[in-house]
Amino acid sequence: MKKRDFYFFVVPSLLMMFLFIAVPLAIVFKQSFFITQNVFEKVEVETCTPGFLKQICETKIETKPKLDENGNVIEVSVFVGFENYKNLLQINKFKNAVYNLSLNEIEKINFWKAFRFTISFCLITLPLVIFLGLLIALTVNNLTRSIKGPVIFISLLPFIITPIIGALAIRWLFVGEGILTAILEYLMQKDIAMFANAWTLELLMIIYRVWHVAPFAFIVFYAGLQTVNKEILESAVIDGANRFERLRYIIIPHLMPLIIFVSLIHLMDSYRVFEEIVAFSSQAYVISLQWLTYDFLIPDETGNRLINRASTSAMLTMVGVSIIITPLLKRTWEDYREGKL
Amino acid sequence: MKIKLFLLGIAFALVSNISWAGCGFTNVTEVRSLSNSFDAWKAVTEAMSECGNVTATLDSEFKDKQPDAFAANPSLYEIGGVSGSTITPLLNAGTIRPLDDLVAKYGQNLNPNQLIKIDGKIMGIAMSVNNQHLMYRKDIFDNLGIAEPKTHDDVLAAAEKIKAANVVDYPFGAAYKSGWNLAEEFVNMYLGNGGEFFGDGNAPAINNAAGVKSLETMKKLTAYMDPEYLTSDSTYAQKQMQQEKIAMAYLWATRAGAMDNAEESKVVGKIVMASAPMGDVRPASTLWWDGIVIAKNISDAKADAAFKVAMEGLDTEMVTANNDDAVWLITGFNPGPSAAGASATAANGAAPYPSGSRMGVMHTALGNGIADFLTGKKDATSALADIEAAYTSAAKEKGLM
Numbered sequence: 039m040k041k042r043d044f045y046f047f048v049v050p051s052l053l054m055m056f057l058f059i060a061v062p063l064a065i066v067f068k069q070s071f072f073i074t075q076n077v078f079e080k081v082e083v084e085t086c087t088p089g090f091l092k093q094i095c096e097t098k099i100e101t102k103p104k105l106d107e108n109g110n111v112i113e114v115s116v117f118v119g120f121e122n123y124k125n126l127l128q129i130n131k132f133k134n135a136v137y138n139l140s141l142n143e144i145e146k147i148n149f150w151k152a153f154r155f156t157i158s159f160c161l162i163t164l165p166l167v168i169f170l171g172l173l174i175a176l177t178v179n180n181l182t183r184s185i186k187g188p189v190i191f192i193s194l195l196p197f198i199i200t201p202i203i204g205a206l207a208i209r210w211l212f213v214g215e216g217i218l219t220a221i222l223e224y225l226m227q228k229d230i231a232m233f234a235n236a237w238t239l240e241l242l243m244i245i246y247r248v249w250h251v252a253p254f255a256f257i258v259f260y261a262g263l264q265t266v267n268k269e270i271l272e273s274a275v276i277d278g279a280n281r282f283e284r285l286r287y288i289i290i291p292h293l294m295p296l297i298i299f300v301s302l303i304h305l306m307d308s309y310r311v312f313e314e315i316v317a318f319s320s321q322a323y324v325i326s327l328q329w330l331t332y333d334f335l336i337p338d339e340t341g342n343r344l345i346n347r348a349s350t351s352a353m354l355t356m357v358g359v360s361i362i363i364t365p366l367l368k369r370t371w372e373d374y375r376e377g378k379l
Numbered sequence: 380m381k382i383k384l385f386l387l388g389i390a391f392a393l394v395s396n397i398s399w400a401g402c403g404f405t406n407v408t409e410v411r412s413l414s415n416s417f418d419a420w421k422a423v424t425e426a427m428s429e430c431g432n433v434t435a436t437l438d439s440e441f442k443d444k445q446p447d448a449f450a451a452n453p454s455l456y457e458i459g460g461v462s463g464s465t466i467t468p469l470l471n472a473g474t475i476r477p478l479d480d481l482v483a484k485y486g487q488n489l490n491p492n493q494l495i496k497i498d499g500k501i502m503g504i505a506m507s508v509n510n511q512h513l514m515y516r517k518d519i520f521d522n523l524g525i526a527e528p529k530t531h532d533d534v535l536a537a538a539e540k541i542k543a544a545n546v547v548d549y550p551f552g553a554a555y556k557s558g559w560n561l562a563e564e565f566v567n568m569y570l571g572n573g574g575e576f577f578g579d580g581n582a583p584a585i586n587n588a589a590g591v592k593s594l595e596t597m598k599k600l601t602a603y604m605d606p607e608y609l610t611s612d613s614t615y616a617q618k619q620m621q622q623e624k625i626a627m628a629y630l631w632a633t634r635a636g637a638m639d640n641a642e643e644s645k646v647v648g649k650i651v652m653a654s655a656p657m658g659d660v661r662p663a664s665t666l667w668w669d670g671i672v673i674a675k676n677i678s679d680a681k682a683d684a685a686f687k688v689a690m691e692g693l694d695t696e697m698v699t700a701n702n703d704d705a706v707w708l709i710t711g712f713n714p715g716p717s718a719a720g721a722s723a724t725a726a727n728g729a730a731p732y733p734s735g736s737r738m739g740v741m742h743t744a745l746g747n748g749i750a751d752f753l754t755g756k757k758d759a760t761s762a763l764a765d766i767e768a769a770y771t772s773a774a775k776e777k778g779l780m
Binding site: 146 | 443462463464465467468470471472473491492493494495496497498499505508556557558559605606607608609610624666668675721725734735736737738739740742743747750751753754756757765773776777778779
């Protein structure tokens with residue numbers, strides 16, 4: 039391809055990425071170092087609201103935002119450096135908690151509570167997704183041709199379901215009056231409340247996520263299995279390698295780039311775990327970093343929202359994702375330089 | 380050909396469905412409304428639609444859209460459905476108009492009680508009042524010889540008896556879902572115990588005896604609730620009551636009508652609506668209202684049409700047809716047994732919800748912080764101290780302190 043044609047093809051995509059990714063990112067980055075406030079004034083207001091039979095009138099000093107001459111709310115932005123980050127991370131409290139080696143103390147700080155769950159969620163689901171994906175791929179690969187199609191179709195279903203719908207389905211199955219809870223209660227002869235403990239909630243979230251993402255790993259690995267060199271496999275059989283050895287020394291090394299690819303995608307996705315928290319209404323027990331950002335961003339009934347803190351939280355999430363995928367990127371880069379890719 | 384006839388038939392059926400019979404005039408101006416989605420709003424917006432050219436958006440997350448939609452010029456909606464709390468951002472931003480002229484022109488049927496006045500100017504028209512109160516199963520209470528509970532201690536004693544008798548899954552239910560709902564329960568308890576939320580300069584002032592007592596009462600109640608109470612919103616508690624899973628609940632007056640709806644309730648005629656239990660000072664409940672506002676950033680002609688349409692939605696005809704959907708403030712309302720709890724709560728002196736910008740921040744901090752006490756992660760004082768700290772940091776960021 040000529041250089042000119044190449045640019046012709048990539049420019050629209052680059053432009054879109056600049057407009058919809060780079061620019062918002064820069065704005066969020068800037069916002070995380072500022073505080074945007076309304077200018078409030080105290081005014082005495084008489085408010086009359088309906089009582090039951092007659093009105094209740096109260097005169098109170100209220101704090102109200104000032105309006106400019108055009109009737110718009112006055113907003114001021116002040117540069118505050120790392121103030122937002124300090125507020126969110128609560129470094130001093132965190133240091134004390136670490137010094138006391140108290141997980142309980144750490145869990146009392148929202149950011150670190152969310153971080154603890156998010157990171158353990160990523161690291162626990164990752165091997166399960168890879169293992170289960172590989173297992174399904176190998177099984178399907180060994181099936182007779184006639185039933186392969188239907189099995190692949192069924193295995194892919196969990197991945198097709200919209201995440202929030204899938205999570206809600208799990209909730210309805212396991213909630214106090216849910217059908218699976220009822221069966222479990224009947225079998226174990228005791229009252230089960232899956233949504234009343236942090237650990238049962240986390241377990242459900244992990245099971246749900248693995249169920250949801252394993253098909254993606256499966257289909258990628260299955261595609262990879264079609265390109266394994268049959269001759270090498272046959273010669274390995276002649277040399278006396280058993281099934282496990284063939285897997286260990288031929289198939290897995292062959293699939294390695296794909297395993298890294300699936301891990302990258304999965305880590306990036308699961309670090310932004312969110313649907314599970316909302317669908318399970320778990321915020322009393324378990325919260326994630328992405329949920330924290332959402333919670334800052336959503337306005338309360340009187341219209342306040344913490345846009346700067348939400349920006350800060352979003353930036354920290356991005357930094358977190360970058361750190362967690364660095365080892366994998368490094369490995370891919372090295373493979374690339376050594377000419378393996 | 381047959382298909383064409385069929386479609387024509389459908390078209391006629393649709394057109395004739397939009398009968399102008401319920402409306403005194405034919406509206407020709409486009410009127411859009413955005414409101415919450417509970418039954419009362421369904422009734423009101425349907426009555427408004429009878430005038431024609433009305434598009435009603437009913438959305439339980441309306442509060443996330445409303446401030447920005449009304450700030451647009453021209454406003455994206457002419458009519459807004461608000462509550463005592465969600466009117467605040469519109470008032471603060473000055474995006475709703477005073478209604479004194481329109482009330483003089485078209486508001487002959489309004490009660491003085493319906494006019495929301497801010498500094499003497501009418502800024503909204505209320506249609507109904509709402510508060511949380513006690514609902515209990517008359518049959519169970521009679522069988523066990525329990526009298527109507529008047530205080531939280533009575534409620535706890537009754538719960539203990541019901542638990543011992545083992546007649547329902549859980550004696551008690553309420554909307555304790557972490558977040559807004561849970562905070563509302565604390566606000567009710569705390570005001571009932573005579574608490575004040577703020578000190579000088581908008582500083583938080585909840586870490587006191589009334590605060591601790593409120594939290595402890597809440598925790599005692601949770602012992603008689605479904606252990607998954609932190610995920611239980613009003614609808615969940617309502618269903619528990621309707622399906623005979625619980626024997627009493629603190630629930631919104633808007634949920635009372637559903638108890639006697641035979642299509643979804645197994646307890647028709649068995650539920651008594653009673654006052655919210657007394658705290659130290661007043662009932663543990665807050666008074667709310669729902670009503671309409673008219674956008675500022677629209678032409679006067681449009682505002683005129685919108686207000687006329689709204690008056691049709693809030694007329695006696697609508698109330699007669701939907702009497703039990705809310706505790707209406709509109710003439711023609713016939714307070715039945717389902718409104719008894721709400722009126723007893725108000726009569727016992729429940730306070731209005733103390734809405735305002737700072738209360739919004741406080742409500743959020745409470746909603747996120749109380750669960751840690753209920754789950755045993757923190758004791759009452761440190762939970763309240765952490766809520767105060769969360770409030771302070773958010774209020775400073777917003778410029779309130």
